[in-house]
Amino acid sequence: MLKNRIIPCLDVKNGRVVKGINFVDLKDAGDPVEQAKIYSDGGADEICFLDITASNENRDTIYEVVEKTSKKCFVPLTVGGGVRSIDDINKLLNSGADKVSINTAAVQNSKVVEDSSRKFGSQCIVVAIDAKRKDDGWEIFTHGGRNPTGINALEFASKMEKCGAGELLVTSMDKDGTQSGYDIELMHKISSMVNIPVIASGGVGTLDHLVDGIKSGASAVLAASIFHYGTYSVNEAKQYLASKDIPVRI
Amino acid sequence: MNVTIVDYKSGNISSVINSFNEVAKGKVNIEITSDLNKIKSSDKVVLPGQGSFKSCIDSLNSINGLIDTLSEFALNNKKPLLGICVGLQMFADVGYEEVESKGLGWISGKVSKIDNQNGKFKLPHIGWNQINIIKDSKIFKDIENNSHMYFVHSYEFIPKNKSVTSATTDYSSNIVCAVEKENIFGTQFHPEKSDKTGLKIIDNFINL
Numbered sequence: 001m002l003k004n005r006i007i008p009c010l011d012v013k014n015g016r017v018v019k020g021i022n023f024v025d026l027k028d029a030g031d032p033v034e035q036a037k038i039y040s041d042g043g044a045d046e047i048c049f050l051d052i053t054a055s056n057e058n059r060d061t062i063y064e065v066v067e068k069t070s071k072k073c074f075v076p077l078t079v080g081g082g083v084r085s086i087d088d089i090n091k092l093l094n095s096g097a098d099k100v101s102i103n104t105a106a107v108q109n110s111k112v113v114e115d116s117s118r119k120f121g122s123q124c125i126v127v128a129i130d131a132k133r134k135d136d137g138w139e140i141f142t143h144g145g146r147n148p149t150g151i152n153a154l155e156f157a158s159k160m161e162k163c164g165a166g167e168l169l170v171t172s173m174d175k176d177g178t179q180s181g182y183d184i185e186l187m188h189k190i191s192s193m194v195n196i197p198v199i200a201s202g203g204v205g206t207l208d209h210l211v212d213g214i215k216s217g218a219s220a221v222l223a224a225s226i227f228h229y230g231t232y233s234v235n236e237a238k239q240y241l242a243s244k245d246i247p248v249r250i
Numbered sequence: 251m252n253v254t255i256v257d258y259k260s261g262n263i264s265s266v267i268n269s270f271n272e273v274a275k276g277k278v279n280i281e282i283t284s285d286l287n288k289i290k291s292s293d294k295v296v297l298p299g300q301g302s303f304k305s306c307i308d309s310l311n312s313i314n315g316l317i318d319t320l321s322e323f324a325l326n327n328k329k330p331l332l333g334i335c336v337g338l339q340m341f342a343d344v345g346y347e348e349v350e351s352k353g354l355g356w357i358s359g360k361v362s363k364i365d366n367q368n369g370k371f372k373l374p375h376i377g378w379n380q381i382n383i384i385k386d387s388k389i390f391k392d393i394e395n396n397s398h399m400y401f402v403h404s405y406e407f408i409p410k411n412k413s414v415t416s417a418t419t420d421y422s423s424n425i426v427c428a429v430e431k432e433n434i435f436g437t438q439f440h441p442e443k444s445d446k447t448g449l450k451i452i453d454n455f456i457n458l
Contacts, residue, residue, distance in 0.1 A: 005377050074444070093262040097262075120301065121300045167374075219372060220377070
């Protein structure tokens, strides 16, 4: 039976982890490689890096991070943030990323998704959707949630599936950072509408939120803070899900 | 010993390279090449594959003499060869991804889309699934039955002769996820992304 995935996400800026787990035995708490290794050793089903480097000069730091991580972690590695072109995707994959997540570029030009999924295969193209409630639905935002687009999230999700995305990483901007749980309605609507896997993101504060995320229909749950701050380990999260009869890899 | 990972521009093979280097740790020489002479002289060959069946077959065909060299290696000289993901699928006679395309024909069978039962099963089949070992395979030495492996695919290999199947996985139906035919091995899952258990399979192949 296919297991539900737990994916810890690390925010990386200028090659360093911004929010990170603070373990006493960690030699360098800012080292993304070391942090990723802790996650993969702890049973993470995948690792996600979100590059939030703002300046262009430091953009290349992520390639080095990915290269080093992929030599130490033998679980899938997804990298997103600032991915603009086929060339960016190519560089990340060559550095050792297994999947690349595309956000702003996918909204601005869906051909990037079409072309990249044809060139590299759908399996490595994840479209990241940042959605915020508006009226009766959800509107998507770009540029790390700064720019509204007027585009309906459900329509966009469906379009991305047709363009060849292999997975959708859906983040609720209303919930992100609140630790009050995923936007269950959003996750349910999108995952029941598309036939590709959905990764739920934004808002996890407790282990029950992970359970709710999977029950909403998502194939995987992504979380940052609860793992970063050591509230729970990945293994504890998995044990808890298993105790609620949710199939996970233990 | 020389193990060659065939680099035929079939997409992203850095994870395959990293995992073999990790397991080999300098004891075994890992080459990444499409050089025909190097392939001929190597002891083992790994055939990765990402993207579609058609794009991988087209890429193999675009390198003059590569398919003949691989066939000679695997079929005539009977040296160990491991196909991963689409690398395994290409063993078939025919594949139906995008358009009907001719495969290598090393293991009789076809590659078709997984039946998603009217949307009941999401495709691609992505994530960790358990393998059901149905036949002793040399690459499964010290691998427990029901171990988890990492999968990413929408198409499945359906061999004509079921006896080549060494493991299946349950997704919509019992999907063939590992084959062994004499010296030819294949995994539908990605051992290079399946953590310690996956690395053990790579180790078993290297140590054949």
